[in-house]
Amino acid sequence: MEDESRNSTETMPVLMKQGAEAKLYKSTFYGKPCIIKERFTKCYRHPSLDKSLTAHRIKSEVRALLRCRMNGICTPTVYFTNMENSSIYMEEIEDAQTVREYIQHVQAKESNDTANNILKPLGVKVGEILGIMHSNNIVHGDLTTSNMLLRGNPVELDVVIIDFGLSHFENFAEEKGVDLYVLERAILSTHPNTEDFFQTILETYKKYNLKSSAEVVAKLDEVRLRGRKRTMVG
Structure with missing residues (x-):
């Protein structure tokens, strides 16, 4: 029997990106645009x-990915997994930009105060998502603004979380x-003057992770201190 993933992939996969753990290909799955994430041998x-x-x-x-969707968090739909070639076939999020791109666009156009006001609703949305994830014991492992997508009109705050490879x-x-x-x-390292943006994320996070947010934020402070000590020591 032929591999189902080969039958259902109707276009030749095109390499988009290669990271430390996997290659990303663009293809289709039963006519739907899809991304193939293939982990390579070490x-x-x-x-x-x-x-x-x-x-x-x-x-x-x-x-x-599935547990996030069960809890109302937008993630790419998983179409198929192929354990033989270590691949996940998942939905391609179309008409989207990364949160990183959006923040950079806003900051390039607006003054710091105006940009912070525009970005505040996004901070609230991200904080809500992370609070729900952590309250369900889902740890992403690689949270960056490049691993968050804004789909469609940014004002609608349709945020999709991607790349759970270290989750x-x-x-x-x-x-x-x-x-x-x-x-x-x-x-803070990618987007200057975003201290207020992260504070908005943190304050909203506390509201959506009531059970353990106090302990998590205390640990965050400890990790910050360890990070500063490493920087001072070099």
Whole structure:
């Protein structure tokens, strides 16, 4: 029997991007535009260990995508997984820009105060999403403004979270605090004068993760302190 993914992929996959863990291809799946994420073999690992770890990462990523959707968070629809070639076939989010691109566009056009006011509703939406994710013990693992898409009109705040390749399920505040820290560093290092934007995210996060937000934010402060000490030591 021929591979189902080969039968259903109607156009030749086109390589879009290669990262440290996987290659991304653009293709179609039963006529629908799709993205194929193919994890590649790590030659420095024993083949059986590499196969086992890769399978675990794929399963974790698919579970995170599905659990997010079950809790009302927009993520790409998973169409098919092919464990033989370590691939996930998922929905291509069309008519979208990254949150990174949107923030840069707003900041290029507006003064700092005006830009902060325009971006505040987006901060509220992102904080809501992260609060729901963490309250359901979903840790993204690589939160950046490049891994958030704004679909359609940015004013409608249709935010889609992507790239769950490092995701895992964790109830410990430390892991969630690190998740927020990664996002904070990504925002502040990429987008100048966005301290208020991240504060909006954090304040909204607390409202949507009532059960553990106090402990998570305390851990965030600890992680920040450790990060500053590493910077001072060099």
